[in-house]
Amino acid sequence: MPRSSGAKLWSTLNKAATRNARRMQRAVNRNITRPMTEAIVRNAVKQSAAVTAATQRALSGVVSPAEPPRSRGSGRWEEGSWGAGPLAPRRYRMFVPAGANGRRRAPMLVLLHGCGQDTASFAAVTRAAAVAREAGWVVLLPEQSSQANGQRCWNWFKPAGQGAVEAGLLMALVEQACRTHPVAADRVSVLGLSAGGAMALTLGLRYPARFAAVGSHSGAVPWSATNATQAARAMRGQRGPDARAVHALRLGLAGRRPPPLLLLHGDADAMVDVSNATAAAALWMQLQPEGAHPLAAVPARRIQRGMRRAVDVFDWTEGKAPYLRLVRVEGLGHAWSGGAGGHAFSDPAGPDGLKLALRFFLAVGG
CATH class of the missing domain: 1.20.5 (Single alpha-helices involved in coiled-coils or other helix-helix interfaces)
Structure with missing residues (x-):
């Protein structure tokens, strides 16, 4: 045949x-x-x-490799592969906390690494197991193939081509995890760093009904580029989604709001300008459905704990619940806030980015 x-x-x-x-x-x-x-x-x-x-x-393609995460204390690490393309299947790692079972399903966070990272290095930087164990969350870390991108970047800047294929592959993995593990399928959130952040927002806009909330740490605004040259300009804050892209996204949302959004960004980021965070927030505002109850702005807050970097927090609420939160970290470059020391793209001086994210996701019902 x-x-x-x-x-x-x-x-x-x-x-x-x-x-x-x-x-x-x-x-x-x-x-x-x-x-x-x-x-x-x-x-x-x-x-x-x-x-x-x-x-x-x-x-x-990994800047600072780390040993594969091991199961220490309660909970367990698993690993496997899924998909068949483009060009190569993807690997993943998954942390399942103790106590999660068929009768007691846990919320799940999909955690997308940035360029120059893999799942082992990103798990080490974010301390994924320790934070997830304490919070009782399942964490799923998909891994980009070096065959799909030599620097292991998710191809967020190809929204109509390879980026769309990768978004579909990631969604298939999420669905598989919900079927085969004790995951509360209606409490799945996604968060990524840099290219992973842009891909996380892409997933939220492509599959808005499947995510309770989405987040980007130091990521570019999605739908702002269709090739590598445009991506570089977008990262510098020189490009954003055009009117046609916004119109297409609005049609895709079919009258529903995009998922609640968290944006974390350093104001000293020389690789992805902090203006990408404000542009992503503006995109979410543009995509609010006509006739929807307007979002309410909350007065900005400045927070500093101990010797950690100060943050400015900007909130917009839907009713009484937070809907959009932008956290600007003072003096943070292109690195995970509060990450483990000794790793690339990690700044131990910042507040813990993963804990900040989980607090927001819990507040919005994730």
Whole structure:
């Protein structure tokens, strides 16, 4: 029986990916492995080990690799893979707290890493297990493939192409997790860092009925770019969603509000300008359905605890519940606020970003 055109397309893509992988491996052997082997003979063991580690990091697309998370104390880590494309299946890790079972289902947070990270490094940066164990949440960490993006970025800037495919793959994983684990399917939220933040908001706008709330930490405003050049401008705060994109999103929402939104951003972020957070908030305001009860602005609050970085909190409420919250962290660069020390894209001096997020998600019913 002849294969469908779709099957032929995936076959062609996978063959091309295999050829490219072989070509890359030959280039690595010629330009990296062989010279490195000679260097090992010439140099001291310590220096050679450092070069090897740096090369491994470059090839993996992970800036500061971490050991796979282990189950310590209550709760357990699981890992697996899902999907078949584009080009490669994706891996995931999942933390399930003790006490979650078929009769006592837990809320779930989908946590999307940024560029230069994988699930192990992101779990370490965010302290996902410790925070989720304390809060009683399931945490699902999907992992971007280096074949889909060499820097392991989620392709948020291709909303009509690969980005849409990835959003569908992520949604399929969320649905699978809800079917196979003790997850309260109506209490699923998604949060991401940088490219993961932009993809988290993309998911919320594509599948608004499936998420109780969404959040972006240091992410670009979604639907602001359709290629890498435009993405760079958007990250600098020089692009935003145009009128056609807003109109298409409004049609997709079909008269419903987008999910409640949390935005965390440092005002010293030189990679993704903080104006992306205000632009994302403005997009959510534009997407409010006609005739809906207007959101109420709450006076801004400035909060500082101990020696941690100060934050300015801006809230808009729907009735008595928070609906949109923007948290601007003073002096924070392009890094996870309150993250573990010794990792890239992590700032231990900030307030704990994951705890801030879970408080908001709980307040909105996530």
